[in-house]
Every structure is written in C-alpha cells, then in structure tokens.
Amino acid sequence: MSATLEVEKLAVSYDKVEALHGASLRVDKGSIVTVIGPNGAGKTTMLAAMMGLLPSRGAIVYGGRDISMMPVEARVDEGLCLVPERRELFSEMSVEDNLLLGAFSRIRRGAGKIDGDIEEIFTRFPRLKERRRQLAGTLSGGERQMLALGRALMAKPQLLMLDEPSLGLAPRIVRDIFHVIASLRSSGVSILLVEQNARAALQVADYGYVLELGEVVLEGPAASLVTNPRVAETYLGLAGAAD
Amino acid sequence: MNLSLALWLTQDAVVNGAVYALLALALIVVYTVTRVIFVPQGEFISFAALSLATLQNGKVPGTVHLLIATGLVVAVLDGWRMAKTRDFSRLPRLVLFNIALPLAVAALAWWSASRPTDVWLQVLVTLGIVIPFGSMIYRLAYQPLASASILVLLIVSVAVHYMMVGLGLVFFGGEGLRASIFPGFNFDVGILTISLQSIGIVLSSVVLMVVLWLYFGYTVYGKALRATAMNRIGSRLVGISTEFSGKLSFTLAALIGAISGILIAPITTVYYDTGFLIALKGFVGAIIGGMGSYPIAAVGSLLVGFLESYSSFWASSFKESIIFTLIIPVLLWRSLGKHRIEEEEEE
Ligand SMILES: Nc1ncnc2c1ncn2[C@@H]1O[C@H](COP(=O)(O)OP(=O)(O)OP(=O)(O)O)[C@@H](O)[C@H]1O
Ligand SMILES: [Mg+2]
Numbered sequence: 001m002s003a004t005l006e007v008e009k010l011a012v013s014y015d016k017v018e019a020l021h022g023a024s025l026r027v028d029k030g031s032i033v034t035v036i037g038p039n040g041a042g043k044t045t046m047l048a049a050m051m052g053l054l055p056s057r058g059a060i061v062y063g064g065r066d067i068s069m070m071p072v073e074a075r076v077d078e079g080l081c082l083v084p085e086r087r088e089l090f091s092e093m094s095v096e097d098n099l100l101l102g103a104f105s106r107i108r109r110g111a112g113k114i115d116g117d118i119e120e121i122f123t124r125f126p127r128l129k130e131r132r133r134q135l136a137g138t139l140s141g142g143e144r145q146m147l148a149l150g151r152a153l154m155a156k157p158q159l160l161m162l163d164e165p166s167l168g169l170a171p172r173i174v175r176d177i178f179h180v181i182a183s184l185r186s187s188g189v190s191i192l193l194v195e196q197n198a199r200a201a202l203q204v205a206d207y208g209y210v211l212e213l214g215e216v217v218l219e220g221p222a223a224s225l226v227t228n229p230r231v232a233e234t235y236l237g238l239a240g241a242a243d
Numbered sequence: 244m245n246l247s248l249a250l251w252l253t254q255d256a257v258v259n260g261a262v263y264a265l266l267a268l269a270l271i272v273v274y275t276v277t278r279v280i281f282v283p284q285g286e287f288i289s290f291a292a293l294s295l296a297t298l299q300n301g302k303v304p305g306t307v308h309l310l311i312a313t314g315l316v317v318a319v320l321d322g323w324r325m326a327k328t329r330d331f332s333r334l335p336r337l338v339l340f341n342i343a344l345p346l347a348v349a350a351l352a353w354w355s356a357s358r359p360t361d362v363w364l365q366v367l368v369t370l371g372i373v374i375p376f377g378s379m380i381y382r383l384a385y386q387p388l389a390s391a392s393i394l395v396l397l398i399v400s401v402a403v404h405y406m407m408v409g410l411g412l413v414f415f416g417g418e419g420l421r422a423s424i425f426p427g428f429n430f431d432v433g434i435l436t437i438s439l440q441s442i443g444i445v446l447s448s449v450v451l452m453v454v455l456w457l458y459f460g461y462t463v464y465g466k467a468l469r470a471t472a473m474n475r476i477g478s479r480l481v482g483i484s485t486e487f488s489g490k491l492s493f494t495l496a497a498l499i500g501a502i503s504g505i506l507i508a509p510i511t512t513v514y515y516d517t518g519f520l521i522a523l524k525g526f527v528g529a530i531i532g533g534m535g536s537y538p539i540a541a542v543g544s545l546l547v548g549f550l551e552s553y554s555s556f557w558a559s560s561f562k563e564s565i566i567f568t569l570i571i572p573v574l575l576w577r578s579l580g581k582h583r584i585e586e587e588e589e590e
Binding site for chain 1: 483487
C-alpha cells in the first residue's frame with residue numbers, strides 16, 4: 001500500500017530542551033494509525049510539528065512530497081488537517097460559522113456552495129444541528145469535541161490527525177466518535193489518532209506506535225500490540241497480563 | 244455659554260467623533276488580527292486629504308510615484324520568492340496588484356489632474372492611490388515579522404510612521420492644503436446652523452460602519468478576520484494564513500484612513516503630519532474600548548470628540564493635553580477590571 005504520510009527522524013525542541021528525539025512513523029492510505037503513550041511523551045508535540053505549528057528537523061513526506069518547510073495553511077490546502085488537543089474553536093462565533101470557516105481553505109480556492117457539506121456534518125452530529133446558532137464557547141465539552149471534529153471534516157481532509165478526540169467524554173459519546181472515525185476510513189480518509197484511551201484506539205486502528213519520552217519504543221499491527229504484555233500492563237491496565 | 248453655542252459645539256463634537264470612531268475601528272481590527280499597534284494609520288489620512296487637494300489644484304500628487312515604486316519593490320521581492328520555490332501560480336495576481344494597478348491609478352490621476360472640477364473622479368483616484376498601500380505596507384514591514392512580539396511590531400510601526408510622514412513632507416511640502424467635496428452649503432434648523440459638510444461626514448461614517456458591520460458579520464472573509472482575532476492557531480488550522488488576514492486587515496485600515504482623509508479634507512487644513520494627531524484621538528477611543536470592544540470604542544471616540552470640542556472652547560490651548568491625559572484614568576480603570584490587552588506569548 002502506498003504511504004499517505006511518512007515521517008523520518010522527526011525531532012522537535014522547545015527552546016533548548018528536545019521533546020521529540022527522531023521519531024519515525026508511517027500512515028498508509030486509507031488506514032488508521034494510532035500513537036499511544038504516557039503524559040508528556042511528546043504526542044501532541046509530534047502532531048503539531050507535522051502540521052507545521054512547530055519548527056522541526058527531519059523529513060515529513062506527504063503525498064510523495066517533503067512538506068517540512070511548508071506553512072500550516074499550505075498543508076491545509078494539501079488536505080492535511082489537525083484537530084488539536086485544545087480544539088482551538090472560534091468561541092465567540094456560532095456553531096454554524098465555525099463549520100463554515102472549517103471549509104475556508106476550499107472556499108478560498110473556489111469551492112462553490114458548501115451548505116450541503118454543513119448539512120452532512122449535521123446528519124453526522126445531530127446535536128450540533130440543534131445548537132447551530134449557539135456560540136461555540138458556550139457548548140458542553142462533548143459538543144465542543146463534535147464541533148472540532150466537524151470543523152476539521154469541513155476541510156475534506158485526506159489525512160486527519162486527531163489529538164485525543166475522546167478526552168473527557170462520556171463512554172457513549174466516545175463510542176459515537178470512534179464510530180465516526182471508523183466510518184471515515186471507509187470513505188478513504190487516512191487517520192492518525194493520538195489517544196489516552198489505548199483500548200479503544202487499538203481496537204479501531206490498523207497499526208500502532210508507542211511513544212515514550214519522545215521516542216518510538218514499540219510499533220506493530222494494532223492486533224499484536226493489544227496482546228503485547230508491556231502494552232497490556234502499561235496502557236490497558238491489565239496488571240496481571242505481564243506476570 | 245448659550246444654547247446655540249452649545250449646539251454648535253455638539254455638532255462639531257459629533258462630526259469629529261464619527262471620524263475618530265472610524266479610525267478606532269481600523270486600529271482595533273489591525274491590532275486584534277495582527278497584534279500590530281498601527282501608528283501610521285494617520286498617514287493614510289494625510290496622504291488621502293493631500294492627494295485629493297493636489298488633484299483639485301490640477302497636479303498629480305507624489306504619492307502616485309510612491310505607489311508605483313512600492314508596488315515594484317513588492318513585485319520584485321515576491322517574484323524572487325516565487326523563483327526560489329518555482330511556484331508561479333500567483334504570478335498573474337502579483338503583476339496585477341503591484342504593477343498593473345498602480346500604473347492604472349497613475350493614468351487615472353494624470354487624467355483627473357486635467358479635470359479639476361470632476362470631484363468624484365478625484366475621490367476615486369485618491370482611494371485608488373491610498374488603499375493599495377495597506378497591503379503593500381503589511382507585505383514590506385510586517386509580514387517578515389509576523390511572529391515577533393508586540394513590542395517589536397510597535398517599534399516597526401513607529402519607524403513606518405516616521406518614514407511616511409517624511410515622505411509626506413517631500414511630496415506635499417510644509418504647507419497645509421484644503422480640498423472640497425461637498426458643496427459649501429448651510430441650512431438652519433431652529434437656532435442651529437448645520438453645514439452640508441457635517442451631515443456628509445456623519446452620514447458617510449455611519450454608512451461605512453454599517454457596511455463594515457455587514458462585512459464582518461455576514462461574509463466569509465469578514466468572518467475569517469474575526470476568527471483570526473479570536474484564535475490565531477484555530478484560524479491557521481482552517482487555512483486562514485497570517486499573510487491573508489494581515490493584508491486584508493491592513494487594506495481595511497487603509498480604506499478607512501483614505502475615506503476619513505477625504506471626509507475631513509474640506510473642514511480642516513491638512514498638513515503632512517496632521518493625520519497622526521487625528522489617528523491618535525481614534526487611538527484614545529480604541530483604548531477606551533480596550534483595543535477589543537468596538538461598540539465601547541465608538542462611544543469612547545464620541546466622548547473624545549465632545550471633550551475636544553468643549554475644551555477647545557473653554558481651554559483651547561490645553562485641548563490636546565486634556566484629551567491625551569484621558570488615557571491615564573482610562574488605563575487605570577481598565578487595569579482594575581480584567582485586562583484584555585494581553586501579550587500572546589504562548590503560541
Ligand atoms: N510550549 C512548551 N514549552 C516547553 N516545553 C513544552 C511545551 N509544550 C510541551 N512541552 C514539553 O514537551 C514534552 C512533550 O509534551 P506533549 O504535550 O507533546 O506531550 P503529550 O504526549 O501530548 O502528553 P499528554 O498525553 O499529556 O497530552 C513534555 O515534557 C512537555 O512538558
Ligand atoms: Mg497531548
């Protein structure tokens with residue numbers, strides 16, 4: 001299978017402290033790849049660097065081209081999209097306007113009517129439709145997650161990067177969100193998923209990486225990671241599994 | 244003080260306050276979108292008023308040459324960048340806006356100079372001269388520094404301000420000029436004499452404010468600017484580039500400055516450095532609005548207008564000191580509440 005994204009020896013520093021020490025990773029077309037790891041491992045840092053929000057060293061090859069010098073907006077134009085950990089919604093704007101601006105890159109490049117696309121998001125997340133005129137800043141945590149995901153989908157991404165989409169959500173909504181993620185794959189979108197909820201992530205993913213202290217310490221097909229004793233003990237909370 | 248004098252001062256206050264409110268809006272838009280405190284805002288006023296007056300005197304203003312030269316510099320810089328990245332997709336745009344447009348404006352200016360009575364043509368040419376400077380100045384002075392601190396951006400603003408004032412002196416000399424656009428016509432309402440000029444200014448300001456309100460509230464690009472002001476990272480993630488929002492906000496600032504200049508040209512004698520003081524009063528209004536809230540800033544600007552007009556009656560030699568002293572209690576009052584002017588260090 002061809003790779004949508006291939007990252008070689010990616011390193012990122014904050015001031016003088018290096019937070020990511022040459023991590024390599026690959027996302028195949030139409031697959032879901034997950035990155036799991038403890039707090040402070042560098043997952044968010046890695047996504048931010050791939051999106052162009054942080055300067056980095058190493059190669060980021062997307063769609064066969066090295067994009068490591070491209071500004072964020074150009075990467076969006078190329079179909080790369082990030083739902084960041086802090087969501088970064090336009091809090092004093094309505095739900096509808098947030099979704100509209102999600103398509104900004106397409107609109108600027110001449111996409112015509114996008115009302116249909118907004119309706120499509122509303123069918124995916126009926127909750128957002130009820131709240132279409134409400135300000136994003138007044139949404140509940142779960143609704144905010146849906147809006148962040150919806151806004152990203154408005155850009156029609158080829159590769160969607162999600163930073164902890166289940167953060168702080170009730171189990172039912174987590175299921176909904178993972179359902180959406182799985183359905184996106186079947187429509188051809190590649191997904192890079194960073195998650196604390198390792199169990200859910202490995203269930204939906206095809207391939208997984210374990211990031212610890214800024215380094216990839218383990219990788220493999222998701223199914224084999226689930227049965228890996230080290231993963232089971234540390235990330236799936238199965239203390240007995242390692243014995 | 245009798246009633247008719249009070250009414251006359253009020254009229255003066257409203258007219259000036261309307262212009263300050265426009266300038267406050269420009270300053271707030273530029274600041275919230277790009278974090279630039281745009282000191283040279285007033286130079287757009289001087290450039291516009293003086294270019295208009297020069298055209299009415301039957302001459303082509305020097306700002307036209309500056310526009311052509313600045314456009315060329317931008318074209319060369321961006322052309323070089325294109326050659327380096329081998330991406331020429333935006334070349335037609337570049338040539339259109341930085342070479343063709345200034346030349347077209349120059350041709351119009353030349354034609355307009357031979358028609359000293361054609362006021363609308365002069366206004367059009369003046370807008371054509373001043374508005375393109377907005378995005379060009381952003382491109383040359385601020386775009387390379389988009390991630391610099393507010394302080395650095397402020398220092399750049401001061402430098403750009405002095406440069407433009409200096410160029411104003413070169414192009415227009417030290418003498419003040421006055422232009423006329425609305426016919427000088429007065430009519431009486433009871434004891435008050437209202438000039439057509441003042442009605443024209445207030446109406447134009449209100450119309451411009453409504454247009455801008457519609458723009459920010461109902462168009463995708465207007466919403467994109469507001470989004471950038473609200474959340475810089477979020478806006479980049481949906482593809483609103485810093486360059487795009489920077490150029491657009493500076494263009495709006497230039498548009499507002501140009502219109503303000505055209506509006507005040509008939510009621511004030513404008514010198515090469517007059518614009519600065521006018522914009523500074525808009526800045527006081529913007530500060531009252533915490534550099535963020537436009538409705539409060541508009542009310543603040545009206546307040547500045549009143550303070551100016553009444554203090555020019557009672558204590559005319561302290562007029563400016565009274566207005567600018569206002570900044571101190573306003574800042575004190577603002578800093579007692581939650582402070583809105585924050586340095587965004589974390590990015
Ligand atoms: N702006 C910053 N300045 C300095 N250090 C930072 C900054 N952001 C993150 N770090 C450090 O970089 C390391 C990696 O942080 P990062 O946010 O990428 O971790 P993470 O894997 O996403 O953690 P979590 O699961 O808690 O979200 C941490 O040690 C963190 O303290
Ligand atoms: Mg994180």
